[in-house]
Amino acid sequence: MNKRSGRSQVAGLPEWDRCAVMGVVNVTPDSFSDGGHWFDTTAAVKHGLDLVAEGADLVDVGGESTRPGAARVDEAEELKRVIPVVRGLASEGVTVSVDTMRASVAERSLAAGAVLVNDVSGGLADPAMIPAVAAAGAPFVVMHWRGFLQGSTVRGSYVDVVSEVIDELHARVEAVLAGGVAADRIVVDPGLGFSKEAEHDLILLAHLDRLRELGHPVLVAASRKRFLGRVLAGPEGAPPPARERDAATAAVSALAAHQGAWAVRVHEVRATADAVRVARAVEGARIAEGDR
Numbered sequence: 001m002n003k004r005s006g007r008s009q010v011a012g013l014p015e016w017d018r019c020a021v022m023g024v025v026n027v028t029p030d031s032f033s034d035g036g037h038w039f040d041t042t043a044a045v046k047h048g049l050d051l052v053a054e055g056a057d058l059v060d061v062g063g064e065s066t067r068p069g070a071a072r073v074d075e076a077e078e079l080k081r082v083i084p085v086v087r088g089l090a091s092e093g094v095t096v097s098v099d100t101m102r103a104s105v106a107e108r109s110l111a112a113g114a115v116l117v118n119d120v121s122g123g124l125a126d127p128a129m130i131p132a133v134a135a136a137g138a139p140f141v142v143m144h145w146r147g148f149l150q151g152s153t154v155r156g157s158y159v160d161v162v163s164e165v166i167d168e169l170h171a172r173v174e175a176v177l178a179g180g181v182a183a184d185r186i187v188v189d190p191g192l193g194f195s196k197e198a199e200h201d202l203i204l205l206a207h208l209d210r211l212r213e214l215g216h217p218v219l220v221a222a223s224r225k226r227f228l229g230r231v232l233a234g235p236e237g238a239p240p241p242a243r244e245r246d247a248a249t250a251a252v253s254a255l256a257a258h259q260g261a262w263a264v265r266v267h268e269v270r271a272t273a274d275a276v277r278v279a280r281a282v283e284g285a286r287i288a289e290g291d292r
């Protein structure tokens with residue numbers, strides 16, 4: 001934790017003096033938000049490098065779509081998609097995160113140069129995940145997750161969504177700590193859109209301060225998600241397609257950075273890179289004012 005700005009850091013990763021930008025490379029044929037456009041190793045590596053050129057601090061590589069209703073990819077296929085892309089980006093000096101629920105994919109990715117494991121199940125999907133991350137000494141993103149089935153009605157009912165997400169994340173963090181992952185390597189994530197309605201996502205975004213009270217850096221992954229489609233829907237109620245939600249995503253990035261998020265995970269990096277820099281400048285002005 002930086003005492004002056006209150007900014008949180010993650011052991012084992014570079015330090016950024018502002019909210020970090022995590023660019024997304026989905027190496028899948030069926031990702032809802034980029035239509036499988038990057039389903040090719042060379043194209044995926046090039047896309048990751050382009051994201052870095054546009055201002056991404058780290059690149060999150062995933063080979064399995066988590067969109068509602070997506071079928072699970074088998075392990076061999078996930079490895080085939082992810083490992084060459086992780087290796088290609090890491091060999092170019094990119095800070096690489098791997099988005100996987102499988103311990104084997106996490107282990108092989110770390111061996112290929114990844115430095116962060118991002119598991120949307122928070123270690124629940126694969127019992128071997130936490131021991132693998134602990135053994136490697138890798139930083140770990142623990143996302144709020146209520147199971148494979150997602151969407152509006154499935155396990156998405158809450159009385160007080162902020163308290164419930166915090167309590168459930170706290171329980172996962174305890175399990176991850178008990179499994180041997182160091183406290184200063186744990187990142188928490190509210191899991192926007194996972195077993196949550198649009199209003200749940202918005203309330204969680206309004207209360208990132210409470211999530212930060214868990215004592216771990218917070219990752220926010222709002223990019224192109226359904227709740228933004230709902231917010232932007234026209235009078236007929238039709239949400240714009242995922243690719244037309246990037247300006248809204250950048251707005252969330254500014255809001256998240258302003259509330260002290262450690263990082264934001266986005267598909268379109270350029271606008272978010274600007275947004276987090278503006279948030280940093282405003283924060284710098286506030287700190288300078290306090291010094292006068």
Ligand code: PMM
Pocket residue numbers: 024026031032033065066067099118119120141143189191192219221222223224265
């Ligand atoms: N969402 C998706 C994929 N990976 N990782 C984290 N930590 N948090 C998320 O909310 C999250 C994630 C699904 O979105 P995508 O298919 O657009 O990548």
